Structures are given as structure tokens and as C-alpha cells.
Amino acid sequence: MSEIKLDIALPDDRPAIAKVLADPLVRQRAHLLVMPDPTAVAMLMDSVHLLTIRYDGRVVGIITLDRVSTDCWELGYLLNRADWGRGIMTTAVGLLCDRMKPGTQLTATVDNENVASQRVLIKNGFTRVRDDGERGIWIYKRDLRQSNIRV
Structure with missing residues (x-):
């Protein structure tokens, strides 16, 4: 795989x-x-922590981190559609988790139908903690106080 x-x-x-x-x-x-x-x-960059995902030197996606509390962040991400299915986001989220300080918690919200995004989170050690059926979403969480073992 090319460098991410x-x-x-x-x-x-x-x-x-x-x-x-x-x-x-x-x-x-x-x-x-x-x-x-x-x-x-520019306004987005001023409101959240914004990271670029580069694949072979070109920006193909972003990761956002929005502080929920002192040690908890809401994770968001998106990727060029042309780059879906290549494992890029799974690798990028893994890189992020490896860089986060111990004691940090990450949460992510995913549509019920977005199975690919759910897989990204599960492969990176997130667990589904809540179903918000009214809005059609799942809430995932990863506590970096626990081991970094990936599924």
C-alpha cells in the first residue's frame, strides 16, 4: 500500500x-x-482541530477533532469518494489513535447505513455504545486508557 x-x-x-x-x-x-x-x-480550521490525510502526497481526506470535555474528543472524518475501499481511512484513524495521549476518550457518530465507516471504527478498537434510533445513528467510543489492540 502507498504511504498514508x-x-x-x-x-x-x-x-x-x-x-x-x-x-x-x-x-x-x-x-x-x-x-x-x-x-x-478556514472557518472550519478555526472551530475544530483539523488534520489532513495524505495518500501518495496528495490530500485525500480530513479528520476533525472537536473537544467534548477535558479528555474526550468527538472524531469526524471524510475521504474522497474515489479513494473509498482502499483502507486509507482505517489506517488514518489508527495513526490518530496511536498519537493521542493516554487517558483520552474518542467518540464518533455514524449513520446506521454507513457500514464502511462503522468498520473503520471497529477495526480501530472502537465499540458501539449507543443506538439513537430516532436519528438513525450509532455512537461509538474508544477509551485510550485501555490497550491499543486492534480487532
Whole structure:
């Protein structure tokens, strides 16, 4: 597999991130309401921790981290549709988990129908903790106080 890198998003990354956001299906699956332009990306970068996912040197996706509490973060992610099914997101989320400080908890919200995203989380040691049937979503959690063993 080609090299996958996870980096803090920089201002120079805004056009590439906007390009990733240009696909409405990708934004919908990630429940992201950001418009695909560099100005909107700048506002996103100011509101959450934003990481770029690079595959062979090009930005193919992003990971967002939004602080819920002192040691808990809400994880969000999206990937170019052309790069779905290659294991890129599974690897990127794994890289993120390996970099998080011990004692951190991560949560993620996934649509019931988004089986691929559920697999990404399960392969990275997340467990399904709640079903919000009214909204059609699952809540996943990973407590990094526990072992980093991946399923």
C-alpha cells in the first residue's frame, strides 16, 4: 500500500481540503455542512482541530477533532469518494489513535447505513455504545486508557 500520512492542516492546505469537500455525498455522509471553498475551510480550521490525510502526497481526506470535555474528543472524518475501499481511512484513524495521549476518550457518530465507516471504527478498537434510533445513528467510543489492540 502507498504511504498514508496524517498532518495538522495548514493554511496552504485549504484549496485541497475544499476540493475534498466538493463532493456533496462525501459531505452528507460526514454530516458536514461546510461549503467547499477555502474561506469556509478556514472557518472550519478555526472551530475544530483539523488534520489532513495524505495518500501518495496528495490530500485525500480530513479528520476533525472537536473537544467534548477535558479528555474526550468527538472524531469526524471524510475521504474522497474515489479513494473509498482502499483502507486509507482505517489506517488514518489508527495513526490518530496511536498519537493521542493516554487517558483520552474518542467518540464518533455514524449513520446506521454507513457500514464502511462503522468498520473503520471497529477495526480501530472502537465499540458501539449507543443506538439513537430516532436519528438513525450509532455512537461509538474508544477509551485510550485501555490497550491499543486492534480487532
